[in-house]
Amino acid sequence: MRILTTQFAGQVAVITGAASGLGLAISSKLAVEGARVVLLDLNEGALQKAASEVGANAVCFPVDLTNEEQVANVISQVGKEFGRIDVLVNCAGVTGKTNIKSQDVDTADLRFVFDVNFMASFFMARAVLPWMVKQNYGRILHIASIAGKEGNAGMLAYSASKAAVIGMTKVQGKEYAETGITVNALAPAVIQTPMVDAMPAEQVKYMTDKIPMKRCGTLEEIAHMAAFIVSPGTGFTTGFTFDMTGGRATY
Ligand SMILES: NC(=O)c1ccc[n+]([C@@H]2O[C@H](COP(=O)([O-])OP(=O)(O)OC[C@H]3O[C@@H](n4cnc5c(N)ncnc54)[C@H](O)[C@@H]3O)[C@@H](O)[C@H]2O)c1
Numbered sequence: 001m002r003i004l005t006t007q008f009a010g011q012v013a014v015i016t017g018a019a020s021g022l023g024l025a026i027s028s029k030l031a032v033e034g035a036r037v038v039l040l041d042l043n044e045g046a047l048q049k050a051a052s053e054v055g056a057n058a059v060c061f062p063v064d065l066t067n068e069e070q071v072a073n074v075i076s077q078v079g080k081e082f083g084r085i086d087v088l089v090n091c092a093g094v095t096g097k098t099n100i101k102s103q104d105v106d107t108a109d110l111r112f113v114f115d116v117n118f119m120a121s122f123f124m125a126r127a128v129l130p131w132m133v134k135q136n137y138g139r140i141l142h143i144a145s146i147a148g149k150e151g152n153a154g155m156l157a158y159s160a161s162k163a164a165v166i167g168m169t170k171v172q173g174k175e176y177a178e179t180g181i182t183v184n185a186l187a188p189a190v191i192q193t194p195m196v197d198a199m200p201a202e203q204v205k206y207m208t209d210k211i212p213m214k215r216c217g218t219l220e221e222i223a224h225m226a227a228f229i230v231s232p233g234t235g236f237t238t239g240f241t242f243d244m245t246g247g248r249a250t251y
Helices: 021-032 044-054 068-082 107-135 146-150 156-175 201-208 219-229
Strands: 012-016 036-041 058-062 087-090 138-143 181-188 241-244
Touching: 012 021, 012 068, 012 107, 021 036, 021 044, 021 087, 021 219, 036 044, 036 068, 044 058, 058 068, 068 107, 087 107, 107 138, 107 156, 107 181, 138 156, 138 219, 146 156, 146 181, 146 241, 156 181, 181 219, 219 241
Parallel strands: 012 036, 012 087, 036 058, 087 138, 138 181, 181 241
Antiparallel strands: none
């Protein structure tokens, strides 16, 4: 049974990568807590299904977030339709090729991973910030990764792109610190989702073996933490990367 709360009542939250995994779990959580949620994803079929699963508080738009024009258009449409944007959670992400050493990294794959993980997160933040500045209120959460803090061997493109996301979070946190806008990141270790299912077993074992709790994180734990970070009450923390690693990174 879902217990309804209202901490996001009257708010509009935009979630990317919302057709699957973390994005879908976070969308459901914010909707249950009273937000009207806007789900964005490339995968149109899965996106429609996700939106109906989230319920009446959800609308969705198919969009390729690596295309800056598409991002600008969809955010302008959301702004016109809803009149405000309070929350952005950037969940869309890809791992690219993994379980390979740096000498075997393919340039096109490296660029592709940066385009989705870093550039798309930047395009989204840039598009929503004017709305948040106008409101003098906003919460941006970039989903980074433990790979961006520590560097996972075999995952150069992914780790470096997530380190870039953490760097962007620090910059944006400072830039908007005198407004009502906070910008934070969340760095999970392994959460069982389609992204992890698609990775080589050896690479997943490398990552899970490092978790002191000896288990993966759950989608419920991610959604709970994300909702806390973007809630109105979390107002005095910005530019920070929250940990979600079962004890792997204690800093
Ligand atoms: N699952 C984990 O263990 C884990 C750990 C650390 C960080 N993360 C991060 O969390 C985020 C979500 O991961 P997940 O495990 O839920 O993955 P997922 O593969 O289940 O979902 C990612 C979603 O992003 C969408 N997407 C990809 N490229 C896109 C694009 N160009 N435009 C629009 N949508 C696009 C996909 O269609 C998919 O629905 C990612 O940024 C990932 O790096 C995940």
